[in-house]
Structures are given as C-alpha cells and as structure tokens.
Amino acid sequence: MTLHDTRPANATAAPGTPPETAALKARFRPVFDRIAEGALRRERERILPFEEIGWLKASGFTALRVPVEFGGSGASLVQLFDLLIDLAQADTNIAQALRGHFALVEDRLVAPRAEGARWLARFGAGEIAGNGWTEVGSVRIGETITRVAPTADGFRIDGEKFYSTGTIFADWIDTYATRTDTGEPVIAIVATDQPGIERRDDWTGFGQRLTGTGTTVYTGAYVGPDAVLPFARRFRYQTAFYQLVLDAVLAGAAGAAVRDVSEQVRRRSRGFSHGSGTVVREDPQVLQVVGRARAFAFAARAATLEAARAAQTAYETSQGDDRAADDAANVAAEIASAEAQIVAADLALRTTSDLFNALSASASATGLALDRHWRNARTAASHNPLIYKERILGDNAVNGTDPVYVWQIGRIAG
Template identity: 25%
Template sequence: MSPSLQKIDRHTTHADDQHADDVLTIAKTLAKQFSETAVERDQAGGHAAAERESIRASGLLTLSVPKEFGGQGASWETINQVVRILAKADSSLAHVFGFHHLQIAGLQLYGNAQQQRRLLTATVENNIFWGNALNPLDKRTVASRLEDGYVLNGVKSFSSGSVGSDWLTISAWDETTQSPLIAVISSKQPGIQIQSDWDAFGQRQTDSGNVYFSQVFLPDHLVLQAPGQTPTPQATVRSQVAQLIMTNLYLGIGLGAFDAARHYTKEHAKPWFASGVEQSSDDPFIQRRYAELWLLLRPAIALADSAGRELNRVFEKGALITKEDRGNLAVSVAEAKCLAHRAGIEVSTQLFDATGARSTSAKYGFDRFWRNVRVHTLHDPIDYKLRDLGRYLLDGQFPDPTPYS
C-alpha cells in the first residue's frame, strides 16, 4: 500500500470514529431527556408522540442509510450502541428506534437497486420514520393478485412502531403460492387503519398494536420479495439484524436496571440491622450481589459487541453473502442474545434484593425494567436458540434461516 493510501485510510478511520462519537453524544442527550419522564410515561402507556419527534429531530433516523443515498452510513456497531444507550433510559423508545433501522436494513437486503435508490433517498429527504407490520407468523393479511399489483385484506398484530409511522414494511399471505410476499407501503395509504391498542404489561410505548388492511392497493414496484421467491442468503440476514437489535435492547434494560439500583443503594438504601455497617454499600453481601450482577452483564456486552462487528462484516458483502457467512453470523448472534436475555432478566429481578423493600415504591418505577425485558424476551423462545447452539456444537449444523433464527 502506498503512503498516500495509508494516509487516506487513517483519515477515513478517524472521521468514522469522530462521527460515531458524535452520534453517541446525541444518543446520550436523548436518553437523558427520555429518562426524566420514563416512569410517568411507562405508567401512562400509549403513544409517545413528542419523544418520537425528538428522535426524528435528532437526525438519527438516517444513521443506517448508506452515504450514496444521502444517509450517514453508520456501522451496525454504532447503531446498536445507540439502541443500548436509549434502552438504558427507555426501552420502548429504543425498540421503536431499533425497529426503524430494521426496516431500512430490509430495504437493503430485499430491495432491488431501483427500489433502494428511490426509497432510501426518500427516507433521507423526507426524514421518514419507518414502522413494522411484518409479523411472519400472522397470516391473516391476504394478498390477492391484480394486473399491476395486489389488494390486501386482513390484520397484522405485533406491529412495532406502526403508530405514528410514515411508511411500513409488511408481509402478506398469497393463497395461490401458499407463501408470503414482503413489501413496503405508506402508512397513509387508503384502507390502512393503525390501532393504538397494544396492552402488554411491558414495552408499553412501542406502538405495537394491530394494523388493519381493507381493500388496500399494493403496486408491484413496492413489492420487495414476491410470493414464491426463494430468499437469498443476503435476504435472510434481516432476521440477524432484528435479533441483534433485541440483544442490545435487553442489554440496555439490564444496564439501566443496574445503574438505577446502584444509585439507589448509594444514595437511599438503608443497611440491614444485622450488617454492622452504616451504609448499605459497605455491606459485603450487597457488594457481592453487585459483583455477581455485573458478571452477568460484562460477558453479554462482549459477545454483543463481537456479534455487531460480525454483522457489519457480513452486511457489507451485500449480494456476495454466502450461506456460511450467514450461518456463522447466526451462531454469533444467538450466543449474544442468549446471554443478554439472561442478564436482562436476572439483573432486573435481583435489583430488588440489592435495594430492599423501600425501592418497590411506585415513584421509582424500578419494576418497569423487569416488565419490559420479560415482555420482549418472549418475542421468540430462548429454548430454540439454545437448541440451535447445541446442535451446531454437536453436529456443525448452522441455525435454519427463518425470520427468528
């Protein structure tokens, strides 16, 4: 490599690092803002319209759009760090933010060159906020063939980020081929009704209600994957983007719970009478508890960061992604997600053992950490992730490419 090229590479790396630092600074500012009302909004539920507009105004909606289309071209490492930072403060908004970028990833993984240019450029120019109605297990939305497209009828559940979105990624069942199509459509398309009816006990502001389709016209040029089309290895990477977003969501919740508990222990907790210490933080059993919780989080963070680097490497290969690339990535992501799952649940549960009875007061809202991570970790069963890993370790078989693995 010539000296001039070496200089360019160092400059580019420095510029990318600086951009990542700037992005994380913006994310931390947003997280601080969201943390001030997180407990109140969690109790209220519903649509966090003002906070979503803050995300839009921050400029972070264009993070994952490639630079050639006017976006920031950030790495998946950076995007997932933003998810983690936001989740420490408010995992519902981190969920909405992460799933916005999941839809953008889908455009790059499924869409042809013309679709990518048109839709990704529009995302930047119009600061589009993407939502999701691509629940693959819900086949109640049916696509009927027309001469120049399809007509959609039915309903989609678990449609994260749909309320308040500008565009949706959708799936619909084609009866003729007995297979799904994947497409995008404007949230304002006539015949679409987005209901703010999400009623789970956690993740209460993820805008994950039902989307109803009544005689909705879907033109051919918005279909990313036609019915009966076999997904390429590149297309099947979408599920790995989703799984790693969830991984960092769970880690953010775990870290948020850890920090909230630590602050409470240092500032408010009363020592147990038999401890013989004046401050709860001097109790050796409390100190051991925090060490054990951190040792759940620390390896989960390391594996998540490693999987993020692997996702970036594979994603950048584009159409050259092989089955082996995809398989190795799926193993890395499954490892990270299983540890993040366990860490998030354990830390958000055991924080009360470290903080005591007074910390259960509703004014602190510490229960939201457990409720949020418990609801979201049910997205797909951890038992099947562990089965995938065990099968790989024993037989060398990669996880089957599905929307969940």
C-alpha cells in the same frame, strides 16, 4: 418457510468508511438523556413516545445506516447496535419500537442500489417504518391470510396483523403477505397515511407496553407498484438482525436497572441493625450486589456487540460475488445472534431481579417502577423462545446442522 437467495447480481456500491463511534455517541447522547428523563413518567401514565421518536427522527438517529449520499450517517452495524443499547438504556420501549424500521432500512441497503435508492432517500429524510408480519388466530403455520392483489395502478392489501411493533408511530409498514395472482410470498411496504389502515394500541403484555405493539388491519389499502417485493430476495441475515435488536433491548434493560438501583443506593439513609453498620452506599455486601449486576450488564452488551460484528460481516459479503463466503457469513451471524440472545436474556433477567437485594421492601413502590426493568427484559426475552435457540445451537455444535433462518408461528394441524 425458508429464505432462498434468488437475488440478481447486486449493484450496490461497496460499503463506505463509517463515521467515528465517539462522534456518534456524542451526537446522540443529549437526545438519549432527554428521552431517559421522561421514561418513568411515560411508564406510570402509559404515554406512547410519539414525541420522543420525533426527536430521534429529527436528530438523524433513524437514518444511522442510510448512506451519507441519501442523508444518513453510513454507520456500521456494530455502531448501530452500540447506540441502540444506549437508547434502550434510556427507554427499552423506544429501541424496540424501531426494530421493524431498522430491518427495512437494512433490506433496502442490501438491495441493488437502483431498487433501494428511493427508499433510502425517504429514510434519510426521516421517514420510518413499522412491522406487520405476524398473524394470530386460526392461521396455520406456513399460511398467510393477508393478501396483496394487483389493480390497475398498483396493488390492494387486505388482512390483519398482530405484534405490529412500532407501526403506530410509522410512515410505512413492512408487511408480509401473499400475492393473490401468483401465490408468491411478498413484502408490501404500505403507507400509513391513507384510508384502509387501522392501527390499534392493544398490546396487553406486562412489559414493553409503550412499543406501539398491537393490531394492524388492512382493508383495501393501496400499495404502490414499486412497493411489492419478492420475499425470496429479502436480506439473508434478517433473523439475526431482528434478534440483535432484542439483544440490545435486553442489554439496555440491564444497564438501566444498574443505573436506577445505583441511584437508590446512593440516596439511601436507612439501614438494618444486622447489616454492616455503615451507610448503605458503603455497605460492602450491597456494593457487591451492584458490582456483580454491573458486570452482568457489561457482559450482555459485549455479547450483543460481538454478534453485531458477525452481522456486519454478513452485510459485507452480501455486497460481493463470493457465494460461499456469504453462506458462511450468514450461518455465523445467525449462530452469533442466538448465542448473544441466550447470554443477554440470562444476564438481563438476573440483573433486573438480583438488584433488589441491594435495597429493601420500599424498592417495590410503584412510584419507582423498578420492576419495569425485569418486566421489559422478561417480555423481550420471550419473543423467540430460548429453548429452541439452545437446541439449534447444540445441533450446530454437535452435528453441524445449519440454523433455521426464517420461521413462523401458527396453528399446528392434528
């Protein structure tokens, strides 16, 4: 499946001046701190973060990229991902749960203003979207079982999706499907507050267990006439964007692990006879472990933000008429997100594992749930296989081959 740029001339206004980053951080820090306070309890008791996502909606966080004229903050992509890392450090589940939402906001932001305005107004008012793209089971690569059929007053949608991250919390579902009348791949934006929509919290992964990921079933659900969009006109840097959210999750997991282990080291009174003979918080070897992990977390964040700058350039070129510049910007954004993915995954996994060297066996207590940082990082790092991204980067470096922008998973014939 490839993404062809068949968009009409873009009528969206030029990007405005984003707000000050310091002001944004000060605005949302209290919300993130409040979210972090309950993260351990939610993990222990498997409490889905409905209330916490409500706080983010009320604070305007989910409208960060929405233009000010529609009730948002008009933040840049670098600012979005900087704040998303902060949120992921508070709770990686919630950051990933908003992945589909921010992607749909981005798509409607890139679309001609006449097409995107009604959606931007909804998102500016606090409505959020979830994700319905991946199909499981016997579906072959390149096939989509979910179908959208025209009706007298719109469309109906039937099908089943898995990995529906964030959908259980959402007002809308960003759904990939095929039109029955034309065979065209489309995006159907489906309202969740209607009959014919079933959302299951049946994700069984060992990490990221509170993202609301699971199965979504569509049984004759209604889709408005203005809510079926040609997939060919989807924003071009979408794969880079989706990966950047996972990169932010990885950077956040690393930062959270450093925070939590630092607190455990600070409190620790028991030491080893063959240690330095000082209290643990002053043990030079223990401090070295924590310091190295902190540097790894810093580097994961820096790589993610550098890739976000490339995505911001792709957004800016999408608002102009220079096709060559837009092509180059989209290649650069995809390459940068893959580079950040490999770096963030490696550093986050090392950080969340190596930090246990600063503690002892008591750190494995289930009550502390320090293992959740590794489990969450390992799960986020598994979404888009690293081995394929490494090959794509190598092929680009050696042969100048363009990266793959859109892909699917499914059964391979033979």
